[in-house]
Amino acid sequence: MSAILGLMLLSAIAYASSLHIFSKEKLPPLLRYLFYTGWEFMLIGIVIGPFALDFFPEFLLRELEPVIHLGFGWVGLLVGTQMRLSDLARVERWHLRVTLYQALFSGLLVMLTVYLPLHYLYKWGAGEAVVAAAVLAASAAVSSPTALALLGKERRFEASARQLLNVISGLDAMVAVVLLALSLTLLRYGLVSFTLGIKYLAQATGTGLLLGFFFRHLPRNKLKDKEQLVLMIGFVFFSAGVGGVLSVSPLVISFIAGVFLANTLPPEDPLYRAASNTERPFYIIMLLLAGLMFVPSPTTFAVALLVVPMRLLGKQYSLNWLTGRGGAPSPFPKNGGLALASQGAMTLVIGFAYLSVESGGMGRSIFSIIALCVMINEMAAPFLIDRVLAVK
Numbered sequence: 001m002s003a004i005l006g007l008m009l010l011s012a013i014a015y016a017s018s019l020h021i022f023s024k025e026k027l028p029p030l031l032r033y034l035f036y037t038g039w040e041f042m043l044i045g046i047v048i049g050p051f052a053l054d055f056f057p058e059f060l061l062r063e064l065e066p067v068i069h070l071g072f073g074w075v076g077l078l079v080g081t082q083m084r085l086s087d088l089a090r091v092e093r094w095h096l097r098v099t100l101y102q103a104l105f106s107g108l109l110v111m112l113t114v115y116l117p118l119h120y121l122y123k124w125g126a127g128e129a130v131v132a133a134a135v136l137a138a139s140a141a142v143s144s145p146t147a148l149a150l151l152g153k154e155r156r157f158e159a160s161a162r163q164l165l166n167v168i169s170g171l172d173a174m175v176a177v178v179l180l181a182l183s184l185t186l187l188r189y190g191l192v193s194f195t196l197g198i199k200y201l202a203q204a205t206g207t208g209l210l211l212g213f214f215f216r217h218l219p220r221n222k223l224k225d226k227e228q229l230v231l232m233i234g235f236v237f238f239s240a241g242v243g244g245v246l247s248v249s250p251l252v253i254s255f256i257a258g259v260f261l262a263n264t265l266p267p268e269d270p271l272y273r274a275a276s277n278t279e280r281p282f283y284i285i286m287l288l289l290a291g292l293m294f295v296p297s298p299t300t301f302a303v304a305l306l307v308v309p310m311r312l313l314g315k316q317y318s319l320n321w322l323t324g325r326g327g328a329p330s331p332f333p334k335n336g337g338l339a340l341a342s343q344g345a346m347t348l349v350i351g352f353a354y355l356s357v358e359s360g361g362m363g364r365s366i367f368s369i370i371a372l373c374v375m376i377n378e379m380a381a382p383f384l385i386d387r388v389l390a391v392k
Helices: 003-018 029-034 040-048 058-063 065-080 085-089 093-121 126-141 146-152 159-185 194-216 225-246 250-262 270-293 298-324 336-340 345-357 361-389
Strands: none
Touching (some): 029 361, 040 270, 040 361, 065 225, 065 345, 093 126, 093 159, 126 159, 126 298, 126 345, 126 361, 146 361, 159 194, 159 336, 159 345, 159 361, 194 225, 194 250, 225 250, 225 270, 270 345, 270 361, 298 336, 336 361
16 A cells, blocks of 8 residues: 555545544443543554554555644644633633643653653663653643543533633643653753753744744635635645754644744634634544554553553642642532543644654654553543542
8 A cells, every 4th residue: 555545545534534433322331431532543543553454564654754744733733723822811820720730740740650660661771761751741741621521411510620620621731742842852862951952942932933923924815714724734734844854843833833823813713713624534643643653562551551540640639639728619529630531632642743753662662652541541531520520
């Protein structure tokens, strides 16, 4: 199979499936909960990938790298365009403090937990293990609102608790992107270099702002929706190419460009409509690609089984602690932090971003750990949400 045919197959699966990804009402309750957020497409990717049927062998996956770069550049742009300062200003400050605290605490707990296993089980150097642990910390910071939103249609949740969790799961991706940017710049290829890191961060910031300014002033007023979409895809591809030349992750560049656009474009700009219309197909493509890139091993499972409980413990403990100190609403349920189990595609994008820098065995190992954590958390999320939040 050629790369073009492979891309056509992935696109066809993604488009057809996006129409029904969250329509599982006719399934038995257990199956509906297990596959609530559509992560089953990762299983499809595993089945058709090198690990099983080998419809997508390794050489073809390498040829699909531009698609992967487009995917996490696209997600970076989507996350960035949600960071409108005027909207954030309306969010209560304690909401923002809770979001920042739980994301950093969960990430730090995971980083401290996995450093020694990565160092000794994989026999990586200290610097390499620090980089990998920091990337896992960034992935642990992310929460997805998808499972919470879907389950909210079937169950009744306490209003203030749901509001807080929606804010956290909507904003902690921003914390994760910052952690990832620091991990891939201040700690590059196992070496700690703050001077070089500042240089790369400055390049990423300047490039993202420049590209955002360029897109902002393109004459798009007379373009139709489909033309807006093509222009947007071209912009993300161009951003990914620039990131490759500068050795800076397209995720970071596109995120900064998205933040710039969110705060300079009017809310009714067609950019947001184009982004919304493609969110599901790209989500499915990222899930399929994650399954294709997944490489299971006993060590992968061992580290993942450390990351999953430590991440949930960090979410749970931080919110319990903040509630006890008056930093969260008093009706907030005990252990309500477990409702943040779902991680979503943004976590996979963090893995892809690391894989673009460390393309060897180390990159595939960390990506596989992240992918396995996503699968476990997506299975558990509906059950945990229903247990700790639903009003009986």
